[in-house]
Amino acid sequence: MKFVVVAAVSAFALAACQQPAEPADAPAATGAADPQPSEMMQQTFSSCEWGKVEGSGLAVWSFACPAEFGNVRLVADPALPGFSLEGTQDGVTSRSPAIVVFEKATGDDVSAIIEQVRAKSPGPDTATCALEQIEGESMLPNAWTFVPTGEAKARWEAAVGGDELGDAPEQGPCGPLGPQIVGDRAFVVVPGDPTKVAFIEFGSEIQIFDPATLRAGG
Numbered sequence: 001m002k003f004v005v006v007a008a009v010s011a012f013a014l015a016a017c018q019q020p021a022e023p024a025d026a027p028a029a030t031g032a033a034d035p036q037p038s039e040m041m042q043q044t045f046s047s048c049e050w051g052k053v054e055g056s057g058l059a060v061w062s063f064a065c066p067a068e069f070g071n072v073r074l075v076a077d078p079a080l081p082g083f084s085l086e087g088t089q090d091g092v093t094s095r096s097p098a099i100v101v102f103e104k105a106t107g108d109d110v111s112a113i114i115e116q117v118r119a120k121s122p123g124p125d126t127a128t129c130a131l132e133q134i135e136g137e138s139m140l141p142n143a144w145t146f147v148p149t150g151e152a153k154a155r156w157e158a159a160v161g162g163d164e165l166g167d168a169p170e171q172g173p174c175g176p177l178g179p180q181i182v183g184d185r186a187f188v189v190v191p192g193d194p195t196k197v198a199f200i201e202f203g204s205e206i207q208i209f210d211p212a213t214l215r216a217g218g
Helices: 039-044 110-120 150-160
Strands: 049-055 058-064 073-077 082-089 092-103 130-133 144-147 184-189 196-203 209-216
Touching: 049 073, 049 082, 058 073, 058 082, 058 092, 073 092, 092 110, 092 209, 110 130, 110 144, 110 184, 110 196, 196 209
Parallel strands: none
Antiparallel strands: 049 058, 058 209, 073 082, 082 092, 092 196, 130 144, 144 184, 184 196
8 A cells, every 4th residue: 555645735725626525524513512723724724624533443623624625625535444534635535544544452562563564564675674662852751763773774864964964865755644743743642542542643733633532432
């Protein structure tokens, strides 16, 4: 399965588009006790509808944006399994993985899914890449990342640490689920279900979904 890294919501926002054919994927209506988007999200996506998206045993809150924003929305994607960002560019509707679900046993730490991750993230050094817990400040608590090790780590650090990022490889050493020149991504245990680990593609700009609202359900 080929994964396409999500760059940013704005990539779709420039496109004229058609309404996707599956209205059931649109966010559900909100209630009084539902989580609300941050002020920055509300300002950025003021023309979009906020609601819950469910699928693959998960639920997450996201905006669904109208035609002037490319009909961009988060949709359940059983093929991942997880959720994809869907939008239309040049008249063609496409999807990019945003959240990918992996399974582990209760009690195992995130590193137990390493072979599953390697299988879904082919890259030049994927076989030697490892899952490591992110130390210090992170976008989400107890987050992990898929990173190169040994010689592959040294080569990658040299490539991104140079004066000319244009000399760095187009794809990161660990494939699409690992580090790239731009954007952030992480793995977290899904709140409410210790058997599920979610890969989250944060992109390089503000996304239409809020990873902090990800929960077991759906």
